[in-house]
Amino acid sequence: MHEFTVEILTDNVARVTGTGDELVAPAGKTIQDSIYEYSQQRAVDAGEPVEVAVHRSGRCTQVTVAPDGTASRSAPTGPIPTAAVDRGEEPANADRATQEPVSLTLDALGRTAYQARDDTGQGSAPHPARAVRRQPVSVLAAPGIVPGATEPAHTGMRGRLNAVLGLSLSPKPSSAEMRLRAAAATITGPIPDFSTITVANTKGGVGKTPIAVGLAQTLATHRGGASVVCADLAESGGSLADRVCIPPADGQNIFGLLTADLAATGHLRPSVLGRHLTRQPSGEDIVAGHHGTTAQDEGLDRDGAAALASILAHHREILVADTGNNPLSGSWQWAVTQADALVVPVPLRRDAATPAHRMLLDLSTSHRVRLDRTVVIITDGPGDNPMVECDTVDAFIALGVQVLRMPYEPLFAGGERIVPHHLRRTTTDSLTVIAATVVDLITRTG
Template identity: 65%
Template sequence: AVALAQTLATVRGGSTVACADLAEIGGSLADRVGVPPTEGRDVVGLLAAHTDAAATIRPSALSRYMTRQPSGEDIVAGRRGAESGLSYDDAAKLADILAQHRDILVADTGNNPLAGSWQWAISAADVLVIPAPLRFDAASSAERLLQHLSATGSDVLNRTIVVVTDGPGDAPIVEHDAVEAFCEYAVPVLRMPFEPLFASGERIVPARLRPATTTSLTVIAATVVELMTAAR
């Protein structure tokens, strides 16, 4: 999510892309971005300050709860320390607020299909990007998600991308069977080569990414935009 937002912002220009942590109880987005957010610049603060999502919000007021990154995108940290998880309505409200001044929202969700924020993302997404590490458990999890979307008749399946990723401990032997399974659902399968910065858990800085990673991110971003345009 971090790298995709960086790539889109680099191509489209600053102040057009927002990246928000919509994990149910707050994920690791704030720990991976180049410029970490300070206290209060998060989903909780933004939702608390703007109780009426339909009200017009000044850019200066919105910027108090976002953190600008070197590539020009703004990030909204997750719901850490909150008394309750991020609900469907919370996620929808956050998206409505951000839409007043941003063109694209990259939403980083958790993996719990029962979480309200996850359910909102599946229902509202123009494009769904599923990273699938080359491990039996991860590949099976991604396949089950595709199976679920297919069984429920979700039209987002027509705008879904699977990104096969390489990492420490991954098994290349998994790739053939996994990709074959993904292709049965007629979704594009793209590849992300091994990237030490991703694997180490460090902050993701574009200048430190390998050239092959940057190239792959550009292809992924282009595919996202194509599917987004078709959805619109």
């Protein structure tokens, strides 16, 4: 078995004894990450596991790294000199090591924790007391948590190594895990006081309601409860109430909210508002449309949609508007023209792609700014025609809108209630990226 020694000189620099190779940890990585990658490459070159002795401040840890990246704690197979002997120096803690037994535990690759034990078996301070330098500011405050590469990997090969061996390897910067972390950070970022996200396509049955529900769930999951409300703005009530986890009770709909007793200021008290909304497990609220069945029932118009938004703006951050199929209705026109971000679901069928493209062409002449805040979601589903994809994507890109892809989700296609923990992992990840893109559109200036 090939053997070599690595000495950690600083928090981001290490040296390979005998070869002169110097390992420098790049930004976002620890020196342990660099030692692990170097050791794996040595194992690949040798075609067999390598044994690395990692020294730091006179302390040594033996780790065996296989060509496939598997790392495990090991005992040395041969005499490996300590780093202090190589330099002709005496270890600084030599006297202490002969006086007290020391227990050694593996904390991470090349990183060790020493704890001296007294005669009672209880732990004692690992080093002699040193003079404490007085600081003008207390150092006892909890350290801030910086998302990204500072957090160990949870998925992929590195995540499995961390879980099995207790390592703390960071995810690769280009990994899916890092992209999802960046998306989550974007979702939780600051946005304007009140924003409207409109999900629209004049063709029915293309998945507007599932996308609206999933988007509201994702935003609320990251931004917190009572920050998002999803409303059915169809002229005549749509299917929102039939797709959410917890259906609304009788009377919990837009018209019930609009006719509620208003305070003198024209604002609803939070307690009154809460009686007309239906809280979902992810923390978002929904307000259903009104299914009128008589001639006296009127559909939701532009003024009704604007009044709803005015009420919600005092209590929520984001309105996700699920629209109907009639572009001539007042509620549809309000939702599309007032959208801070427009989301257009498009299955790979010509009868779904053509109306969506025609809708955006009309907006390009009347409300050009809307296209700058539009994202098209290509969804997979039964009956898709792959031959349509290239033409569809090219047509939307030619309009200057963003195009994202979403994998097939049986819960969306089956018409069932959308329970977050029943969604596929690929669906949850896709919704996270879509939500981050939408927040980018909302915060875009100009």
